[in-house]
Structure formats: structure tokens, C-alpha cells
Amino acid sequence: MSDKPHDYCGIFGIYNHPEAAVHTYYGLHALQHRGQESAGIVTSWFDPEKSIPVMPQHKGFGLVLNVFENQKIFTEKLLGHAAIGHNRYSTSGAAANAQNIQPFRVHYKNGNLAIAHNGNLTNAAALRKMLEERGVIFQSTSDTELILHLISHSDKSTQLDQILDALGQIEGAYCLLLLTDEKLIAVRDPNGFRPLVLGKKDESWVVASETCAFDINQVELIRDIKPGEVLIIDRQTMESGMPRSLHLEPIHGTGDSQCIFEYVYFSRPDSRIFGENTDKVRRKIGKYLAKEFPIPDVTSTRTDKVPIVISVPDSSNTAALGYAHENQKQGNDCKYEIGLIRNHYVGRTFIAPGQASRDVKVRTKFNTVKGVLKDRVVFLVDDSIVRGTTSAHLVNMIRNAGPKEIHFLVSSPPIMHPCYYGMDFPSPEELIANVHRGNIEDIARSIGADSLHYLSPEGLVDAVREANPEGRGFCTACFTGKYPVPVSSRMLKEENEYY
Known part of the structure; x- marks a missing residue:
């Protein structure tokens, strides 16, 4: 799951x-x-x-x-x-x-x-x-x-x-x-x-x-x-x-119709795919996220401590760096910090003693750096939200470290549609963006964040284009529902039941 x-x-x-x-x-x-x-x-x-x-x-x-x-x-x-x-x-x-x-x-x-x-x-x-x-x-x-x-x-x-x-x-x-x-x-x-x-x-x-x-x-x-x-x-x-x-x-x-999600999440940041380095593209994605949602537009809280930008390690690291750098370039005071530590030695079949709760599983994989987060306005950058369950647990963990605010930023658009081209998503009724019919405020409340902001489909494509101007066409079907290659009615049946 x-x-x-x-x-x-x-x-x-x-x-x-x-x-x-x-x-x-x-x-x-x-x-x-x-x-x-x-x-x-x-x-x-x-x-x-x-x-x-x-x-x-x-x-x-x-x-x-x-x-x-x-x-x-x-x-x-x-x-x-x-x-x-x-x-x-x-x-x-x-x-x-x-x-x-x-x-x-x-x-x-x-x-x-x-x-x-x-x-x-x-x-x-x-x-x-x-x-x-x-x-x-x-x-x-x-x-x-x-x-x-x-x-x-x-x-x-x-x-x-x-x-x-x-x-x-x-x-x-x-x-x-x-x-x-x-x-x-x-x-x-x-x-x-x-x-x-x-x-x-x-x-x-x-x-x-x-x-x-x-x-x-x-x-x-x-x-x-x-x-x-x-x-x-x-x-x-x-x-x-x-x-x-x-x-x-x-x-x-x-x-x-190259899968744009390869740049967002799948490929390793040290790989070069579709003619460009994944790390470079993710930094541009973070830049466009900052253009659409700069720090002053997201929060009005004033503190004596500089707002911090943190990532959900590891796939979001470079997008978070791009977000922080672009805000600094715009004159928005912020600092990139390591606020979450990931345990890379968690077995895939780990079962919590006496229970199998997602909360315990998330805590075995991530832990907060409390001294970094306390009394700070936190901008948490992740590459995507699917079910939203892990996002909710992460926000709760960070909340327990005593920040003033938690603003959740996603370096991709809401995932609303199934993929029929080699990605496996949950069923439509499990996609949190579909459950809330794209209502961002409802999703923010669901995961417990003070605000939630997704990069727009146009912003994602523009970011990839800036990083990779020689790139070919990209598939954004999981965000837009526009399938570049025809999909059989049998494959679409499940989707039509929910959209």
C-alpha cells in the first residue's frame, strides 16, 4: 500500500x-x-x-x-x-x-x-x-x-x-x-x-x-x-x-509522448533520460513552483526566524532546492534545511510489533529534526501526493516538532487519472485528488497542512521545456486525463465509474 x-x-x-x-x-x-x-x-x-x-x-x-x-x-x-x-x-x-x-x-x-x-x-x-x-x-x-x-x-x-x-x-x-x-x-x-x-x-x-x-x-x-x-x-x-x-x-x-512523471519522481536524479539530466529538470520544476507560489503569497506570518524549506527525502530533494533558490533570487528570505531524515534500511516486509499501522511504518522510515523545525514556518516540498495517507502522517510528525506553520508544496499537479502506459496508481477512489474532486482546501485539511499548493500542469511542462528545450512531446495524462494513445473501452471502464 x-x-x-x-x-x-x-x-x-x-x-x-x-x-x-x-x-x-x-x-x-x-x-x-x-x-x-x-x-x-x-x-x-x-x-x-x-x-x-x-x-x-x-x-x-x-x-x-x-x-x-x-x-x-x-x-x-x-x-x-x-x-x-x-x-x-x-x-x-x-x-x-x-x-x-x-x-x-x-x-x-x-x-x-x-x-x-x-x-x-x-x-x-x-x-x-x-x-x-x-x-x-x-x-x-x-x-x-x-x-x-x-x-x-x-x-x-x-x-x-x-x-x-x-x-x-x-x-x-x-x-x-x-x-x-x-x-x-x-x-x-x-x-x-x-x-x-x-x-x-x-x-x-x-x-x-x-x-x-x-x-x-x-x-x-x-x-x-x-x-x-x-x-x-x-x-x-x-x-x-x-x-x-x-x-x-x-x-x-x-x-x-514521453512520460513526464519520469522527471518528477521515477528516475534517479543522477540519470540522464529523454536527453537531459533528471537533477537539472527537477531544479527547474522547483523554480516554477516558486514562481507560482512564492513564500510571501503562501504565508503572512512574521517571525524573527527565517522560513525554512525542507524536502521529503529523497526524490524531492532537488525540487526543494530549486524552490528555495528561486525564492532567494526573488528576494524572499528563506533557508533550505534538512528537516526530515530518512531511514534507508527499512525492510519492505516490516510489520510493527502488535500492529500494522501506516503511522508506525512512516515513523520507521522518516524522523524529524526537531531543533530545525521548532518555531519555524515550514515549507514542505514533495514530488506528488497519491493517497495522501503518508502526507498526513508526515505533517503530523512535523507538527509535533513545534513549527508555527506547515505549508505543503507539491512539484507536480494533482493526480486525477489512472495511467495505462506503465505506471501503477491506486484505484481512482483511492486518489485523494479525485476523492475531493480537485478541491485543494479540502485536501489540505485532510492531510493537516495549513495550506497546500500544487504545481500547475502548464507550469510543469514549462519547467521541463526550459530545462530540456530539445525534448520531444510529453505525456501528462495522469494529471489532465488526455491520453495520447487510444485506450480500450475495457481499460477505461473503471475510470468512467469515478469521473
């Missing part, structure tokens, strides 16, 4: 390296924030004893460190010069299904094939129905399995053409890594919802969801994989010096 949205997955792939699995392990470790329920790695190598290409795999529930804690996995099992890996987050109903842990691996008439997927297919229901009518038996509840069946049922002759045939039938948000006996293929959907980057380490080629997975492996960033691009990395790439690139056309005439 996290009070933040979840991204579904993080992916990593490498081709032409003798320690492919080890680098994939480190890459997944860097991408742990994108999925914390399970992890897996598949490698490709030629077994000299059997004289055939094989694809060993290892995957399981838990964090990367736990799934791959036995080093023999890398020295005796995950052999080969190519590998793909996957961190997974799922909805609660599918979390306990081991069949859903990726990468998926199959052997069919054209050889071995493995796939790792970050995203969500908007036409999954229609594709599943079509395949079931053909007699296909599914092993998982994941839409990723659909892609494998589309490939295996294609009437094209070559494996690459079968993959391209399958890609032509899927819609929605997807970044894919496909590993064959001879190739590593990277795919980004034509709208570019999720980030995917290409890098190089000596003679090896690397693909990952974010550049932080490159840094840990000392990989040179080459460029973003473009929306609609299909990159083919194989022996021909080693000879030519560059992967082959094919292009998928957008559906229904839609344009680029």
Missing part, C-alpha cells in the same frame, strides 16, 4: 562481453528503484558439450542483492557474452505469481528467445482474446507473454521478421530487450513513453532504462534510443561499428 506511484520495471542488456551477467547484475542493482519485487537475468552462449546454443536463466522474488547472492550463479550458470536483465514491480494481484518474473525465455522453431519488457500494452485484452481463440495456452498473466506468442505464431520466415511482425501488432507503452541466439534487439515504442538509452563499453554494446546503470558499469553513453526505433546488435555490429536501426511508425497519427 505504498503512497507513491510505481513504475513497472527496469531493464538492462549487454552484448559482446565475457562477463555479461555480472555487468547485468550491477546494472539491475542501479535500477533497483524501478522494481523491487523480483529480478532475473538470462544469458546466451554456445554449449560446447551439447554443440547447441543455450539460454541459462536465474530469477526470483526479492531485491537484486538477494536473488543473486550466490556468486556461483555467475561462474557456473549464467555464462555467455550476451545477457538481458529485468527488475519487476507488479500489481498486488500478480505479485505472488512466479510465472510473471521476467525475463521470459522460450525455445521455438527458430531457436531460443528471451524478452524483458518495461511498459504496458493498451491492446493487450484484444490480443489475448485473439491468441486464445487460436488455442494458445498462457503461462502468466503478464502482457509480455503476448509478444512471445505473436512472434512464435508469425508466418514470417526469419526470426527478425517475426519479431517485427509482432511489434507491428502491439500498442501502448513498451521498451523491450529481446535476446536471441545471435542478437540483442532493443525496442522503444513509437511514442517514446519510457526512457531507453544506448551505451558502449570497449567493444561491448549496452542498453538500459537509465544512465545510472551505465555509470556503475563505466559505460559510455552514446545516445537515447529514439521513439519507434528498433536497434539490432549482432556480429555485424562488431564489424560495422554501429547497430542497425529500423523504425516503427506511430499509431493513429499520435506523436511523441
Whole structure:
């Protein structure tokens, strides 16, 4: 019952390296924030004893460190010069299904094939129905399995053409890594919802969801994989010096729709995605938050102590810095302080002794610096509010430290709508902005703040544009309800019940 949205997955792939699995392990470790329920790695190598290409795999529930804690996995099992890996987050109903842990691996008439997927297919229901009518038996509840069946049922002759045939039938948000006996293929959907980057380490080629997975492996960033691009990395790439690139056309005439929430919350601040550093973008977002809600407009309280700006660590740190800096630039006296300390060692399965209350869980994760907060006007900056439950507990904790006022500032607009492109939000009736029909004063009272202020959708887009003027179009559907890629009536049904 996290009070933040979840991204579904993080992916990593490498081709032409003798320690492919080890680098994939480190890459997944860097991408742990994108999925914390399970992890897996598949490698490709030629077994000299059997004289055939094989694809060993290892995957399981838990964090990367736990799934791959036995080093023999890398020295005796995950052999080969190519590998793909996957961190997974799922909805609660599918979390306990081991069949859903990726990468998926199959052997069919054209050889071995493995796939790792970050995203969500908007036409999954229609594709599943079509395949079931053909007699296909599914092993998982994941839409990723659909892609494998589309490939295996294609009437094209070559494996690459079968993959391209399958890609032509899927819609929605997807970044894919496909590993064959001879190739590593990277795919980004034509709208570019999720980030995917290409890098190089000596003679090896690397693909990952974010550049932080490159840094840990000392990989040179080459460029973003473009929306609609299909990159083919194989022996021909080693000879030519560059992967082959094919292009998928957008559906229904839609344009680029990069997820703006990647900048707000998902991506690590040290990553470069969509052509710009996440940290830089978040500072600009904080700047625009200060433009819309400068300190004098938010509070009229006068004290002998300077108002303080604090963040909800860690994803809000740089937005709070941007907010404080812009206020100072405008001549508004304030000071950036560390008012909340986060405990990074809280287990995901922690249960409070004798109870399982959210209040206790929040207190195990955060604690206040009372000397900083006492008698101060506090401006608390967070990246988003989803259910509002954690926000209410944080405000209460800060209130107990004795501040004069608490003003809650959010560096994104109210989340009013579900995401169908690879983010997992609570159901609409659990979204606090939807429950209160966007009434900001009611939401402020609900979380116990003296005032509440959200960055406007226009302000968010303008902030990202200023930081990344060369950036492509951005998706803001969770804030505005404007879905750039058509969503099936079945997927919209739940939303229509509440809006």
C-alpha cells in the first residue's frame, strides 16, 4: 500500500562481453528503484558439450542483492557474452505469481528467445482474446507473454521478421530487450513513453532504462534510443561499428509522448533520460513552483526566524532546492534545511510489533529534526501526493516538532487519472485528488497542512521545456486525463465509474 506511484520495471542488456551477467547484475542493482519485487537475468552462449546454443536463466522474488547472492550463479550458470536483465514491480494481484518474473525465455522453431519488457500494452485484452481463440495456452498473466506468442505464431520466415511482425501488432507503452541466439534487439515504442538509452563499453554494446546503470558499469553513453526505433546488435555490429536501426511508425497519427512523471519522481536524479539530466529538470520544476507560489503569497506570518524549506527525502530533494533558490533570487528570505531524515534500511516486509499501522511504518522510515523545525514556518516540498495517507502522517510528525506553520508544496499537479502506459496508481477512489474532486482546501485539511499548493500542469511542462528545450512531446495524462494513445473501452471502464 505504498503512497507513491510505481513504475513497472527496469531493464538492462549487454552484448559482446565475457562477463555479461555480472555487468547485468550491477546494472539491475542501479535500477533497483524501478522494481523491487523480483529480478532475473538470462544469458546466451554456445554449449560446447551439447554443440547447441543455450539460454541459462536465474530469477526470483526479492531485491537484486538477494536473488543473486550466490556468486556461483555467475561462474557456473549464467555464462555467455550476451545477457538481458529485468527488475519487476507488479500489481498486488500478480505479485505472488512466479510465472510473471521476467525475463521470459522460450525455445521455438527458430531457436531460443528471451524478452524483458518495461511498459504496458493498451491492446493487450484484444490480443489475448485473439491468441486464445487460436488455442494458445498462457503461462502468466503478464502482457509480455503476448509478444512471445505473436512472434512464435508469425508466418514470417526469419526470426527478425517475426519479431517485427509482432511489434507491428502491439500498442501502448513498451521498451523491450529481446535476446536471441545471435542478437540483442532493443525496442522503444513509437511514442517514446519510457526512457531507453544506448551505451558502449570497449567493444561491448549496452542498453538500459537509465544512465545510472551505465555509470556503475563505466559505460559510455552514446545516445537515447529514439521513439519507434528498433536497434539490432549482432556480429555485424562488431564489424560495422554501429547497430542497425529500423523504425516503427506511430499509431493513429499520435506523436511523441514521453512520460513526464519520469522527471518528477521515477528516475534517479543522477540519470540522464529523454536527453537531459533528471537533477537539472527537477531544479527547474522547483523554480516554477516558486514562481507560482512564492513564500510571501503562501504565508503572512512574521517571525524573527527565517522560513525554512525542507524536502521529503529523497526524490524531492532537488525540487526543494530549486524552490528555495528561486525564492532567494526573488528576494524572499528563506533557508533550505534538512528537516526530515530518512531511514534507508527499512525492510519492505516490516510489520510493527502488535500492529500494522501506516503511522508506525512512516515513523520507521522518516524522523524529524526537531531543533530545525521548532518555531519555524515550514515549507514542505514533495514530488506528488497519491493517497495522501503518508502526507498526513508526515505533517503530523512535523507538527509535533513545534513549527508555527506547515505549508505543503507539491512539484507536480494533482493526480486525477489512472495511467495505462506503465505506471501503477491506486484505484481512482483511492486518489485523494479525485476523492475531493480537485478541491485543494479540502485536501489540505485532510492531510493537516495549513495550506497546500500544487504545481500547475502548464507550469510543469514549462519547467521541463526550459530545462530540456530539445525534448520531444510529453505525456501528462495522469494529471489532465488526455491520453495520447487510444485506450480500450475495457481499460477505461473503471475510470468512467469515478469521473
